[in-house]
Amino acid sequence: MTGTPPGKRLTIGDVTEPFASPEDLTAALDATGYLADDGIATAGFLALRMRRPLFCEGEPGTGKTSLALAMATALGRPLVRLQCHEGIDAAQALYEWDFPRQLLHLRALEAAGDGKLDVDEAERSLYTDRFLLARPLLQALSAPCVLLVDEIDRADDEFEAFLLQLLDEYAVTIPEYGEVRAEQPPLVVLTSNRTREVHDALKRRCLYHWLEHPDLVREVSILRRRLPDITEGLAKQVAEAAHRLRGMELLKPPGVAESLDWARALLALDRDELDAASAARTLGAVLKYSEDLDRVRAKLDALFA
Numbered sequence: 608m609t610g611t612p613p614g615k616r617l618t619i620g621d622v623t624e625p626f627a628s629p630e631d632l633t634a635a636l637d638a639t640g641y642l643a644d645d646g647i648a649t650a651g652f653l654a655l656r657m658r659r660p661l662f663c664e665g666e667p668g669t670g671k672t673s674l675a676l677a678m679a680t681a682l683g684r685p686l687v688r689l690q691c692h693e694g695i696d697a698a699q700a701l702y703e704w705d706f707p708r709q710l711l712h713l714r715a716l717e718a719a720g721d722g723k724l725d726v727d728e729a730e731r732s733l734y735t736d737r738f739l740l741a742r743p744l745l746q747a748l749s750a751p752c753v754l755l756v757d758e759i760d761r762a763d764d765e766f767e768a769f770l771l772q773l774l775d776e777y778a779v780t781i782p783e784y785g786e787v788r789a790e791q792p793p794l795v796v797l798t799s800n801r802t803r804e805v806h807d808a809l810k811r812r813c814l815y816h817w818l819e820h821p822d823l824v825r826e827v828s829i830l831r832r833r834l835p836d837i838t839e840g841l842a843k844q845v846a847e848a849a850h851r852l853r854g855m856e857l858l859k860p861p862g863v864a865e866s867l868d869w870a871r872a873l874l875a876l877d878r879d880e881l882d883a884a885s886a887a888r889t890l891g892a893v894l895k896y897s898e899d900l901d902r903v904r905a906k907l908d909a910l911f912a
Contacts, residue, residue, distance in 0.1 A: 625681075629648040629651075631652075636678070636681055639677045642828055642829055647674060654796075660774055660813040664817055665818035666800065668864050669818040670821075678796065679753035684753050685752045687746050687747045687752045689742075689743035689744060689757065693762070695763075697766070701742050702781060708737075709733045713733070739784065744779075748779065748787050751793065753794045754793040756770065759797050770809070771808055820862065826849065827839070827843050834871065837870055840879070841874075841880065841881060845869055849866040851910055852893070852894075861893045865892070865893040868893065869893040883907045886907055890903060
């Protein structure tokens with residue numbers, strides 16, 4: 608950001624639309640290693656064309672966060688990530704003033720002025736870019752980017768209402784600094800694991816897409832794309848095993864990220880086949896709860912019969 612006196616607007620230039628169709632976006636995402644189906648590509652294309660946030664909901668591990676990363680790479684824009692958590696507030700997400708540096712600055716002014724200090728001038732000098740700590744939301748208003756608001760369902764109602772207002776205007780007023788407004792709004796991707804229902808008011812302002820786990824063919828393709836050293840046979844075995852595990856009543860069914868970790872573990876052990884023995888040794892790469900490990904170990908022979 609550049610220095611902006613209070614009451615002045617900070618704007619950024621327009622950005623040319625890079626994709627003419629969902630198929631163009633599919634190809635661009637494919638080049639980043641993200642294999643998008645028609646539904647994902649269409650949702651992403653419409654979010655860009657309509658200048659609307661994209662709300663992605665689905666089970667953990669279905670590729671919601673990875674989509675935002677791939678969109679940023681495909682667009683050639685930086686990714687700005689806001690990781691939501693219980694108790695997150697506007698100060699953590701938007702901006703803070705660097706109070707220790709401001710205090711040191713005041714002391715330096717006092718020393719330089721021999722005890723004579725113009726109070727108004729000193730106060731104005733405290734509230735400039737030099738001391739403004741931009742958090743993710745302010746960063747996203749200040750330059751073209753992809754803004755990922757990750758796991759919005761973990762935040763509380765108050766923060767959701769604050770975010771709703773910001774997405775309505777793509778602007779914020781900092782009392783001591785002035786207004787920061789994005790002339791070209793960032794591409795906003797919100798994700799939710801549906802641990803709670805997000806309010807309808809926020810969803811209405813977004814395009815919505817529910818992400819499923821990939822089908823078997825697509826998961827094999829993802830494994831082979833992300834892990835060039837894996838054989839087609841091993842990739843198919845890992846994908847099939849992951850699909851069987853998702854059909855069990857587990858506390859945390861494996862997502863694509865866990866499938867990739869499982870395949871990496873097998874490759875690290877120089878295994879070219881996934882059988883009951885190799886699965887038993889590597890289950891910690893794909894299951895993260897002891898109850899799930901016990902449940903699956905009891906059925907390993909049947910799973911890999």
